[in-house]
Each structure stands twice: as structure tokens, then as C-alpha cells.
């Protein structure tokens with residue numbers, strides 16, 4: 683299906699828009715807000731790309747792709763769709779766009795994508811399984827570690 687969304691790197695033109703994204707009630711236990719994520723992006727600046735997710739000119743979400751040079755894996759962190767735009771297929775499409783970006787091997791040659799997802803977040807787990815991610819069996823407290831090989 684034709685993509686409706688675009689990923690734009692976060693820069694001086696759109697970081698305030700990222701700050702203004704909203705999670706739904708109780709969703710802050712599943713993901714860091716973009717404000718916190720962008721602080722981490724500063725620390726890991728040489729191994730990550732934080733993205734604002736747009737539908738046309740409207741920001742609808744945020745996600746970060748980060749490379750682990752020790753494990754030689756790509757990771758998707760802090761995926762979120764603003765509460766106003768959830769349930770419209772945008773989260774699925776945004777993860778597909780991250781996978782396309784990772785296929786361009788922006789940091790290293792790895793074909794492995796890892797992410798962690800709270801086990802009480804079936805909506806997100808469903809998206810990742812639909813896109814081919816598999817439960818690795820590893821756990822990090824309440825988080826399920828999932829992996830896709832591209």
C-alpha cells in the first residue's frame with residue numbers, strides 16, 4: 683500500500699513540535715516522551731537518528747533508530763503516535779519506515795533489529811508481530827525483547 687507518512691530527522695525546525703506530542707492516559711509507562719528521548723539522543727549522538735513522523739505537514743509521532751556498536755544490532759526506541767492519531771494504521775507504517783531506513787545501513791552492516799516492548803502493551807506487540815518481529819525469549823523486567831532479521 684502507498685505510504686502516507688514520512689520520517690524527518692529531528693532538527694532545529696521541528697524539535698519543539700516533538701516536545702508538544704502527547705501520549706494517552708497511562709501510556710507513559712510504555713515509552714519515554716520525546717523530550718526525554720531527545721536528551722538521550724544528545725548523549726548517543728554518534729549512533730542514533732531521532733525522527734519526527736509526519737502525515738503531510740502535520741507531526742503525528744516520534745521514533746528513534748539507534749545502533750549498538752557492541753552488539754552490532756539496530757534498535758528501535760521510543761516509538762509513539764500522538765494520542766489524537768492512534769488506531770489509524772500510522773504506528774504500523776512508521777515501524778515499516780524505520781525498517782526501510784535501517785535497510786540503508788546508516789551506521790553499520792547489521793541485519794538485526796531489536797526492540798523491547800512492555801508485556802502489558804498488546805497493541806504494540808501486535809504491530810511488531812505483524813511486521814515479522816519474534817519474541818527472543820529474553821526479558822528486561824516487564825519488557826519483552828523482540829527481534830527481526832532483515
Ligand SMILES: CC(C)(COP(=O)(O)OP(=O)(O)OC[C@H]1O[C@@H](n2cnc3c(N)ncnc32)[C@H](O)[C@@H]1OP(=O)(O)O)[C@@H](O)C(=O)NCCC(=O)NCCS
Pocket residue numbers: 705706709712713760761762763764767768769770771772773774775798799800803804805806808809812
Ligand atoms: C503502540 C502505538 C505506537 C501504535 O500506533 P497506532 O498508530 O495506534 O497503531 P495502528 O493504528 O497501526 O494499529 C495497529 C494494530 O493494532 C490494532 N489496534 C488499534 N487500536 C487498538 C487498541 N486500542 N487495542 C488493541 N489493538 C488496537 C489495530 O486494529 C491494528 O491491527 P491490525 O492492523 O491487525 O488491524 C501507539 O498506540 C502509541 O504510541 N502508544 C503509546 C506508546 C507506546 O506504547 N509505544 C510502543 C513502545 S514499544
